Amino acid sequence: MTDERERDDSGIGLSRRRVLGGIGAIGVASAGAALGTTAYFSDGEGFAGNSLSAGELDLKLDYKSTYTGGPGRLAEVDAMYPDFDVEDLGDGVYLTGEVPDVGSLDWTTKVQELDLCDPELNLVNGDEIPVFTLEDVKPGDSGEVTISFHICDNPAWVWMTGELTENAQNGYTEPEVDALEAMGVSTDDPDGEGQLADAIDVTVWYDEDCDNVYEPGRGDDGPVCVELVLDASGSMSGSRNQQTIAGAKALAEKILTEGDPDNQVGVTFFSAAGYDESAQVVQSLTGDYASVESAIDSLPADGGSTAIGEGLLTGQSDLENYTHDNRVMVVLTDGQNNAGTAPANAGDTVKNAGTETYALGVGGTTQADLEEFASEPTDEHVFFAVDDAAIEQVFAQVAETLAGETLIYEGTLRETMEHLSEGVALDGNRSSEAREPFAGGLTQCIGLEWELPIDVGNEVQTDSVSFDVGFYAEQSRHNDDPTNPFAADSSAQ
Structure with missing residues (x-):
């Protein structure tokens, strides 16, 4: 195997495989103006220290x-x-x-x-x-x-x-x-x-x-219900929030439009501001993708704590309403639990109820944090995005794992x-x-x-x-x- 290919003769330049070096300092000459031969009226402006560096x-x-x-x-x-x-x-x-x-x-x-x-x-x-x-x-x-x-x-x-x-x-x-x-x-x-x-x-x-x-997939396992349990704390703002929304919607669409007609998806938010009990089902299990999409689009990022365990328990309460046995929970968080039920205890409750739990992480959470509530084997149920821009593709990996x-x-x-x-x-x-x-x-x-x-x-x-x-x-x-x-x-x- 090789990941290096010298292909200059085929027109594939440095920007393709690797950008080598950086663009050096580019100086813009300072501009000075002198009126007449005196120093009474003079001025000088400049743009100094300019530089551009190539990425990798x-x-x-x-x-x-x-x-x-x-x-x-x-x-x-x-x-x-x-x-x-x-x-x-x-x-x-x-x-x-x-x-x-x-x-x-x-x-x-x-x-x-x-x-x-x-x-x-x-x-x-x-x-x-x-x-x-x-x-x-x-x-x-x-x-x-x-x-x-x-x-x-x-x-x-x-x-x-x-x-x-x-x-x-x-x-x-x-x-x-x-x-x-x-x-x-x-x-x-x-x-x-x-x-x-x-x-x-x-x-x-x-x-x-x-x-x-x-x-190849779960085609022989019958219908599946998936509860999306999403972190709505303040640290989830900006691109992290938008990536989560895009990824969660893509996963829901995959399950509801390409899978068994009896598949259902529900949505739970945890740690949003104003929740009485730190977590809330914002869309109960349904087979209607439009309803799920609308719920996910409303995901805030304004909470002052991270209550992962409460999210697990609240999501499980929605899954209990599903009539089939194939229950799955997909949890996304960017932090460590600091409010409510401990994730390990809540995870035990969820797993003992027969729910398969996938733990998705980004930001300040760690592999160990996610393993506390993910299903066994944890190496198949924990997915981590080192960069916020990868969150959508983390959801896609779980979607493909579920669909095949x-x-x-x-x-x-x-x-x-x-x-x-x-x-x-x-x-x-x-x-x-x-x-x-x-x-x-x-x-x-x-x-x-x-x-x-x-x-x-x-x-x-x-x-x-x-x-x-x-x-x-x-x-x-x-x-x-x-x-x-x-x-x-x-x-x-």
């Missing part, structure tokens, strides 16, 4: 890769990765790579909690790292890599690319010849292409909760790499119709899984494949109609 656009990657190849193969798999201490995760699954190295901590949790733009974390930044280096792959084996990427500073458009770099036959064994001849495949070219790239199945998807698992993660491509390894080689435009907000750039300060994950099906036989013996996967970022500001950098005619753009 830096793409950084981290990842977690696993190999499922059956129990008892730790020493064998570890030998394939001399630069990484392979770990047996149990049930024949092996951890074969992890950046950042979080030690005994959970990677999925840490990549959503850390400021991954911190240079001390040593993320993949201009390096090429093979995440799969495997020999003796057998039918039934599989592997998965979850790639987390980070746009540092300015928002950006992102493309994913890939290439099949080798599909080698590597000679023949006797069983392989028999299998290929039975399939009507020529065995005249031992140095030609093998069959492995066409036998391996690959799935690529937006892994919303970064858990290494493709989850979006597939990017599915096919054989050869088909997948051919598709990626043309450059796949990734969408920063899967809940909106139009493609959006990726916000800075937000962790987003892409999952890639390969599998050699159990019914593949001797025809792939001795075969080997190699492939590359990469990402490319380009600034989005003043760039509303970006050109695919991997298109065949991109050099002409």
Whole structure:
């Protein structure tokens, strides 16, 4: 994988991948006027010390890769990765790579909690790292890599690319010849292409909760009701308030217009000024999106305290009115609880009632604060926006988690790499119709899984494949109609 691409010859300049350096000091000469030869009438004005500095656009990657190849193969798999201490995760699954190295901590949790733009974390930044280096792959084996990427500073458009770099036959064994001849495949070219790239199945998807698992959705679970519990304290003012309103409305629209017709959404505000009990249901559960939209649009940011626990309990009181069992609460806050019921106690009440709770955070709240009331496993139910501009996309991640993660491509390894080689435009907000750039300060994950099906036989013996996967970022500001950098005619753009 690489996130650095030298493409000056194709017309992609510095402003695309990274703005290098700054625009130096630009001085405006001072203006002085002298009338005649005397000093009695004189004047001088100036504009001194002017400077302009360029911002940044830096793409950084981290990842977690696993190999499922059956129990008892730790020493064998570890030998394939001399630069990484392979770990047996149990049930024949092996951890074969992890950046950042979080030690005994959970990677999925840490990549959503850390400021991954911190240079001390040593993320993949201009390096090429093979995440799969495997020999003796057998039918039934599989592997998965979850790639987390980070746009540092300015928002950006992102493309994913890939290439099949080798599909080698590597000679023949006797069983392989028999299998290929039975399939009507020529065995005249031992140095030609093998069959492995066409036998391996690959799935690529937006892994919303970064858990290494493709989850197509809740279609079999029946209708769902979602209570939006939103912080209305004074610190939520300005762009933070507007981002929350936009994100909450997009989530509600996804649930009510694209899901089961019996889905419902309710809205609760907490910590607004004038509430008698710190929280209030402003729209009871309904299937009418217009009513929910109107309620969310009224979200204030004027409260003097933060009563998260009261918001939880009040939201749960609305969920109790739903006739189906699939109840979900989505809570957004930017601070720490300082009034009313403790969030941990309120969270226990909500979870004991059977409600699945997602905790969304921004600003002064912390991962630990959110974990106090989020459902287990917390790494799949806590979402954090480092920057206010990412709040809307945090809601979108939860919406996609509830509705089902979006597939990017599915096919054989050869088909997948051919598709990626043309450059796949990734969408920063899967809940909106139009493609959006990726916000800075937000962790987003892409999952890639390969599998050699159990019914593949001797025809792939001795075969080997190699492939590359990469990402490319380009600034989005003043760039509303970006050109695919991997298109065949991109050099002409």
